[in-house]
Amino acid sequence: MTTYALVRPARLDLHSYARATGLHPEVVRRLVALGLLEPARDARGELCFPPSQVAAAARILRLRESLSINYAGIGLVTDLLDRIEELEATLRNLSRRD
Template identity: 50%
Template sequence: MTLAIVHTTRQTARVRSLEAFAAAAGVHPRLVARFVALGLLDPVPGAGGAPEFPDAQLARLARIRRLHAELPLNYAALGVVLDLLARIEELEAQLRHAHPDRPDRV
């Protein structure tokens, strides 16, 4: 009898320095720092305490830029919009979970 050995690798989210994150997003690092100061982006502490940004924050940054371009709101007000959108997504997920047989619910 032979045993199959299955190796599982845990994928870790890639994180980038402020400069690398800004370059990947196509924005100036100062704009990223401004979004952090406004609470729109949430970096994680990296080596030496420098902020690092998970790749998931790239999608959030793209959403911030798209909303800012489409809505006549300043960046600070976009925080409220982002919170509301996150809450709507959460409620829609709860509805889908509670009523999986009713796709017309969401």
């Protein structure tokens, strides 16, 4: 069975994303190259970002400015924070079953 989306998913192009996050487009490209942001590509092959990536940029900026972590370290910290969030969610689900 084939399904079709009724609405096009919201996406921000590079410049709209840069404005929304307060980052220069070149910084956004650098964060993408480092694997810190996960954009999609549009039909022309241009970067486009789901709205959830605005929060990801805010998290990166908080870590960079508050803790003075370099971009390589930010990748590790965000991976660990994501893993902690998954483990906490699993723990909550297990405690609800009891």
